Amino acid sequence: MSLAEIVDIRGCGERRSLRCGACKGLFGSLSEDERAALERMRRQSSFASKELVFAQGDAASRVFSLSEGVARIYKLLPDGRRQVTGFALAGDFLGLTLMEHHALTAEAIEPTVACSFPRAAFRRLIDGNLVALRRMNQLVTQELATAHERMMMLGRxxxxxxxxxxxxxxxxxxxxxxxxxxxxxxxxxxxxxxxxxxxxxxxxxxxxxxxxxxxxxxxxxxxxxxxxxxxxxxxxxxxxxx
Amino acid sequence: MSLAEIVDIRGCGERRSLRCGACKGLFGSLSEDERAALERMRRQSSFASKELVFAQGDAASRVFSLSEGVARIYKLLPDGRRQVTGFALAGDFLGLTLMEHHALTAEAIEPTVACSFPRAAFRRLIDGNLVALRRMNQLVTQELATAHERMMMLGRxxxxxxxxxxxxxxxxxxxxxxxxxxxxxxxxxxxxxxxxxxxxxxxxxxxxxxxxxxxxxxxxxxxxxxxxxxxxxxxxxxxxxx
DNA sequence: CGCCCTATTGACACACCTCAAGAGGTGTGG
DNA sequence: CCACACCTCTTGAGGTGTGTCAATAGGGCG
Missing domain, CATH: 1.10.10.10 (Winged helix-like DNA-binding domain superfamily/Winged helix DNA-binding domain)
Structure with a gap:
């Protein structure tokens, strides 16, 4: 109980409404049982600057939700050329792929804290809940629109x-x-x-x-x-x- | 009845399973009533080469599903610089924005046929159906992944x-x-x-x-x-x- | 057949890249 | 607490991939 509280304070629980807006938006509509199940699977990690969260090619086993810090998201070419696709801030999700392996690398660029959940279970919960799924849809669609802006920037x-x-x-x-x-x-x-x-x-x-x-x-x-x-x-x- | 059939043959109805894969994937899980409602709202349009489907800034009143032809999707800058964000083929959706106005222009580049639905009603139907929403989520997430590839191409x-x-x-x-x-x-x-x-x-x-x-x-x-x-x-x- | 639009090719320019040197900041170990 | 090492950032000099401008060729359509 006390241990849980300590973890909560720094992660997605107690202070969720402050830092982890993404979690709140998605999980708000889940049932008590579902939320409890999620809470049981939740793991919290800290990353030092320059520490990997996950790498391009890794099995996409967990989904992350940043609660503190900043991460760079990028793709690498065999010869070392790099394209940073974005920077993630508190409230952003990382690793929301449909594939079994990550197509992107995520790396902390300052001391960073994130909660994570097993991707399959996370997906299952979201996929079973209309409100959460709509919210997820919104997030991805919004990201796609900014991706179009980025294309304009990069190309023109x-x-x-x-x-x-x-x-x-x-x-x-x-x-x-x-x-x-x-x-x-x-x-x-x-x-x-x-x-x-x-x-x-x-x-x-x-x-x-x-x-x-x-x-x-x-x-x-x-x-x-x-x-x-x-x-x-x-x-x-x-x-x-x- | 006969008119409907003629329309069907060239659009999303009769031959839907052949050309309009996107429609089928999304609407397959809707109820009879819902599908009938969609069918009533469905409109079919043909576009000549270089004809606009919708333009950046237009009110996003309808969602389109290409059943034949190819369209270019692009953004324009005030001084005329252009970034083509993609080409749409039969089976692709156009105009799936969350905003009230289009951020992109869509233009046929060869004789093109598309069905369209009122965006609000379309959204409402999708948003109320788990299977359709999941499918939509898949489509958008997939597009986001290819957008990341495009960023790499454009930048590096x-x-x-x-x-x-x-x-x-x-x-x-x-x-x-x-x-x-x-x-x-x-x-x-x-x-x-x-x-x-x-x-x-x-x-x-x-x-x-x-x-x-x-x-x-x-x-x-x-x-x-x-x-x-x-x-x-x-x-x-x-x-x-x- | 002739017009117009698109594609190709050439000559040249320039925005950005490459290579290189040096300054500034920071962490570490003695 | 200093001194060294290391890393990042800045700045300069020069090169090059791609853009610009221009002329010509090719193709489709009325």
């Missing part, structure tokens, strides 16, 4: 536009998680940003400098501040004016 | 790799729809391919020529043939060997 944006779009959408998702005033923390490395945007680290670095000189952003250690909202927005939407 | 593949990957995956999806022997029809224009791969028409054209000179493919009017399967596959997966 310039480096400057990519960086502006990245900074704005990242700030948006963080939603005031930033410590000081209006500084958006950037826990990911230049390489992560480069691999997210289809650029090289050098281009990312140079473009940061260029945007800073133009007064659009201000780069500080571990973060950035949007100095010129209008211009940043213009770049991010590839509006030709200006 | 060379022009040559992009073209090889495109040809192979397109041939795969067509699945022997080709007329002659092993020739894969390419109903889309060079511009469509370019905007799909994040290239220009000139680069697409030059890369086709390059691949042809290298003996990898053979370009014929309106189509292509993979001449060197192994090499094409190698390029498409960005395997370094060779």
């Amino acid at each position: 944006y310039t480096a400057e536009e990519k960086m502006a779009a990245f900074l704005l959408t990242w700030r948006e998702r963080q939603g005031g998680r930033g410590e000081a005033a209006d500084i958006t923390p950037l826990p990911m490395s230049r390489r992560d940003i480069a691999d997210y945007l289809g650029l090289t680290i050098e281009t990312v670095s140079r473009t940061f400098t260029k945007l800073e000189r133009a007064g659009v952003v201000e780069i500080v250690a571990g973060g950035a501040r949007i100095a010129d909202e209008a211009r940043a927005h213009q770049l991010a939407t590839a509006s030709t004016t200006g | 593949y060379t022009a040559e790799e992009k073209m090889a990957a495109f040809l192979l995956t397109w041939r795969e999806r067509q699945g022997g729809r080709g007329e002659a022997a092993d020739i894969t029809p390419l109903p889309m224009s060079r511009r469509d391919i370019a905007d799909y791969l994040g290239l220009t028409i000139e680069t697409v054209s030059r890369t086709f020529t390059k691949l042809e000179r290298a003996g990898v493919v053979e370009i014929v009017a309106g189509g292509a043939r993979i001449a060197d399967e192994a090499r094409a596959h190698q390029l498409a997966t960005a395997s370094t060997t060779g």
Whole structure:
């Protein structure tokens, strides 16, 4: 009982409504029995920075729900080329594949906490519940829409536009998680940003400098501040004016 | 009655099991009443080549199910830059958004036939049926996985790799729809391919020529043939060997 | 047959990449 | 607490894959 409480406090239980919004949204409609069953299967893990959550090719045995921290999600090519498909924050699900093996790698980029459930059982519970299934549908459909945005960025944006779009959408998702005033923390490395945007680290670095000189952003250690909202927005939407 | 039959033959009814696999998969589990209700709302449309099905920004009033033809799905930037997010074939759904307005444009690229249903009613029926909802979930999740592949292509593949990957995956999806022997029809224009791969028409054209000179493919009017399967596959997966 | 649209090809330009050097920050072990 | 090692980031110089601009060829349709 006391052990359960300790676990709860740091994971999906007690504080679920605060951190683990995804869990709550999905599990809210399950029966008492179902929730108890889930709770029994739930496991909590902590990941240090750079620690793998799961790797491309691994058997997809568990589904994860981030409750704290940030993870990078990426695909690798045989020769080492990398595409970061996204960054996961508290409240995001990881490993929701239909395949038996992961097509993506997930890796913590700062100290991260996640609950996990056996994928098969998780799937079975969701699949048996209309409300949960609708919610899941919403989540995946939403992700697909942002994937389309990403395609536009990757295929048709310039480096400057990519960086502006990245900074704005990242700030948006963080939603005031930033410590000081209006500084958006950037826990990911230049390489992560480069691999997210289809650029090289050098281009990312140079473009940061260029945007800073133009007064659009201000780069500080571990973060950035949007100095010129209008211009940043213009770049991010590839509006030709200006 | 006879009119209904005529409509059926060309649409989602009588021949549904042949062409409109998506409809069948989704609607198979609905009740008699529900299917009858759907049938009453069903409308069938034909689209000439280059005709719009719906446009980015339009109210998303109806959901479409292609039963014949091919459509390009794309996003536009204010200055005309375009990203083709995909090509839709018979059996594919179009306009499955959660938003009130389309974020994508859909346009026929050859004579195309589609059934459509009011989006709200369609959604309501799917959302009330576990089996249909699961199937829908599968479809969207599958699409999300291919979107991740596309990100890798757009961000990290060379022009040559992009073209090889495109040809192979397109041939795969067509699945022997080709007329002659092993020739894969390419109903889309060079511009469509370019905007799909994040290239220009000139680069697409030059890369086709390059691949042809290298003996990898053979370009014929309106189509292509993979001449060197192994090499094409190698390029498409960005395997370094060779 | 002639118009128009699409595809190909060439010459050149440039955005971004590659290679390389150096600065700055951080953690660790003595 | 310092000093070294290591890692990330920045900046520079130069190269290249792909874009741009332009001319020509090919194909379909009225």
